[in-house]
């Protein structure tokens with residue numbers, strides 16, 4: 532497919548329209564070597580952010596999001612319910628030998644390296660509050676492995692171009708589903724982390740309230756991290772299956788959808804949560820563009836079927 536025409540069309544909007552909101556997903560980090568989740572079978576690949584698996588289950592998510600978006604505003608508590616309840620149903624049906632075994636192996640409290648027993652589990656069986664309460668150690672071993680991969684990764688051209696735009700355009704907001712922090716490392720301004728950050732921790736029991744989080748960039752983690760206030764286990768500051776999006780995050784995102792151009796990059800604008808965001812933006816009059824190697828036939832204004840880092844670099848070369 533010839534990409535030059537849609538790329539030129541997008542570049543032409545750069546100077547003409549001021550308020551840009553970019554929604555990014557796993558595809559933006561793929562070229563940095565952050566593994567993406569490619570199915571629900573195993574960990575031959577893993578996911579670069581926690582609700583990425585919902586990207587691969589289009590139909591129900593789309594139907595749901597069209598309804599959710601019909602009011603024109605983002606809604607909080609319901610946002611992740613349909614995909615997550617499916618995930619929990621399926622994990623309930625599949626007992627995880629890895630989790631059961633690890634409860635005994637976990638007694639030492641120290642995290643093992645790359646041979647973790649989480650490899651026997653699917654992401655949907657690990658990225659849940661229930662899995663964490665059952666066995667914090669196996670979940671932390673999985674996160675520790677991911678943190679090591681991400682720490683070794685570098686922002687790619689897609690991150691760099693978006694960071695540059697964020698500094699040049701006052702009306703620029705980036706909403707990312709990724710928890711890897713690569714947008715921030717590239718120097719991006721106005722980042723809304725829709726699913727939190729793998730580099731932040733919080734108390735499992737929210738002993739000082741739900742908003743108290745702290746940074747922890749240690750790689751590797753020596754053991755299950757503890758809450759400095761109550762001494763209980765700390766958990767990753769990410770949104771897990773079955774958990775709602777943070778209300779403040781939703782409010783910020785909702786404001787950002789009052790934009791001229793809504794660019795959905797590295798994730799499908801057909802499926803949750805990008806679908807909900809793009810649908811709201813479009814309903815409010817935004818011009819919606821999807822950049823994705825495998826775009827869905829959706830209600831977007833422009834589709835550019837290419838890789839994030841290649842397309843964005845080309846757009847950038849036409850702009851500047």
Ligand SMILES: [Zn+2]
Nearest residue numbers: 734738758761
């Ligand atoms: Zn605590």
